[in-house]
Amino acid sequence: MNVVMNATLRKKEVPPAFLSLAARSLSGGASSSEASLKSGAADSLKKKKNEKIKYFKVYRWDPEQQQRPYLSTYPVDLNDCGPMILDALIKIKNEQDPTLTFRRSCREGICGSCAMNINGVNTLACLSYIEDEDAKKATKIYPLPHMYVVKDLVPDMGNFYEQYRSIEPWLQPAEEKKEGQAEFLQSRQDRAKLDGMYECILCACCSTACPSYWWNADKYLGPAVLMQAYRWIEDSRDGKTKQRLAELDDAFKLYRCHTIMNCTKVCPKHLNPGKAIAQIKKKLAH
Amino acid sequence: MKQTGRPVSPHVSIYAFPIAAISSITNRVTGIMLAFGAAGLGSIEIVAGPGSALSLMQTIGSQGFFIAAPAKFAVSFPLVYHYAGACRHFAWDYFPDYLTNPDTEKSSYALMGGAATVSGIMMFL
Numbered sequence: 001m002n003v004v005m006n007a008t009l010r011k012k013e014v015p016p017a018f019l020s021l022a023a024r025s026l027s028g029g030a031s032s033s034e035a036s037l038k039s040g041a042a043d044s045l046k047k048k049k050n051e052k053i054k055y056f057k058v059y060r061w062d063p064e065q066q067q068r069p070y071l072s073t074y075p076v077d078l079n080d081c082g083p084m085i086l087d088a089l090i091k092i093k094n095e096q097d098p099t100l101t102f103r104r105s106c107r108e109g110i111c112g113s114c115a116m117n118i119n120g121v122n123t124l125a126c127l128s129y130i131e132d133e134d135a136k137k138a139t140k141i142y143p144l145p146h147m148y149v150v151k152d153l154v155p156d157m158g159n160f161y162e163q164y165r166s167i168e169p170w171l172q173p174a175e176e177k178k179e180g181q182a183e184f185l186q187s188r189q190d191r192a193k194l195d196g197m198y199e200c201i202l203c204a205c206c207s208t209a210c211p212s213y214w215w216n217a218d219k220y221l222g223p224a225v226l227m228q229a230y231r232w233i234e235d236s237r238d239g240k241t242k243q244r245l246a247e248l249d250d251a252f253k254l255y256r257c258h259t260i261m262n263c264t265k266v267c268p269k270h271l272n273p274g275k276a277i278a279q280i281k282k283k284l285a286h
Numbered sequence: 287m288k289q290t291g292r293p294v295s296p297h298v299s300i301y302a303f304p305i306a307a308i309s310s311i312t313n314r315v316t317g318i319m320l321a322f323g324a325a326g327l328g329s330i331e332i333v334a335g336p337g338s339a340l341s342l343m344q345t346i347g348s349q350g351f352f353i354a355a356p357a358k359f360a361v362s363f364p365l366v367y368h369y370a371g372a373c374r375h376f377a378w379d380y381f382p383d384y385l386t387n388p389d390t391e392k393s394s395y396a397l398m399g400g401a402a403t404v405s406g407i408m409m410f411l
Binding site for chain 2: 059061063068069117119120121140142143144145146147148149150155156209211214258259260261262264265272274275278279281282285
C-alpha cells in the first residue's frame, strides 16, 4: 500500500487557522515574524498557544485515479474540535481536504451511516471518542473490513442489504386479519423476547467484524442478518417460523458461524448477535 | 475485485482481534496440529512397523529434561487446549446464555491459562 503524506505538502501552505493564531500571538513583539511563519512555524506555535495536535491516518482511495489505496495523515487541533471521531472527520473535510469522503447522517448513533474501523475496532464514528490522552499516537481510520470500497471510507453495502432482504424481514401471520381486527395481539412476555434484537440499526459493524463473513460474504448471511432472522423467528405473531428456520438449514447460511464472538464485542448498540445465532442453532437441533 | 475494479478494504492486517477471537483461531490451529500429529504417528506405524511410534516417543522422552520437557509440552498443549476448547463449544451450544462479552473474555483467558498450566505440569511427568 502506498503511503502518501498529504500533510507534507501542506507544511508550505500554513492553514489559515494557524496564521490568524500566529498574528495574534506575535502582535505585541517585534520577533522574527514573517520568516518563522513560513518555515515549520506550527511547532513553535504549539509551544506558544495551547494547541493539542492529534494526527489522523485515514484510508483513501479514488476510483477516478488509477492508483492503489493509501493513507492520508491529517493534523487536527483537539482544542478546536468536538469530542467524537466524526467531529474530527468533518473538521478535516471542512478545513483541510474537501475530497475526504464518508457516510454520515444523524451524528447520534442511531442511523448507522458512519460505521467504520477506528483503531482496529468497528464502531460508529459519531459515538467513538477521540483518544486525547496519548496525543502522540495517531488514530487510524479504515473502512469496514473486507468490503468492496466505493471511495475512501465508503463501502459497498449492496450484498449486505440483499442478504437482509433474503430473510423476508416482515410479519407473515398465520391467518388473515379477521373482520374488524386492528392489531395482531401479543403478550408482554412474547414482546419481551424481541428486546435486544429489534433495536438493530443495520450498521454492519458486527458482520464486517466476523472473519467467517470476510471469507464467505457471498454465502454466509453474517450476524446482523441472522439476528434479524431470529427476530422474526421469535415473533409470536409470525406464522412462518418453521419455514424461516428451514431456510437457514444449509451448510453456509447459518453454519459458517464458529462462535468467534467478534460480533457481540463490537456492536455499537450493545446487542448480542452471537447469542441469537447460538439460539437459532439450538432451535434447529431439535 | 477484477469485475468491479474496486479494492477490498483491509481486514486481518488492520483489525484489533479481541482475546475471544484469538482463542478461537488457536482452537483451529491446535486442531490442525493434532491432525498432522495423528497422521504422522500413523505413518510412522505403517512405515516402520507396529510399536515403532511408541519406541520413538520413548527415545525422545529419555533424552534428558531439556529435550523431553519441550517435546512433552509440544504434544500436550494442542491436545489439552483443543479438548478444553471443544468443551467450551459444547457449553456454548447447550447454554447460549454464557455468550456474553465478559463471560467469553473470561473463558478465553481461562482456556489459554488453563491449557498452558496443565501442559506445563505434564512437562514434568
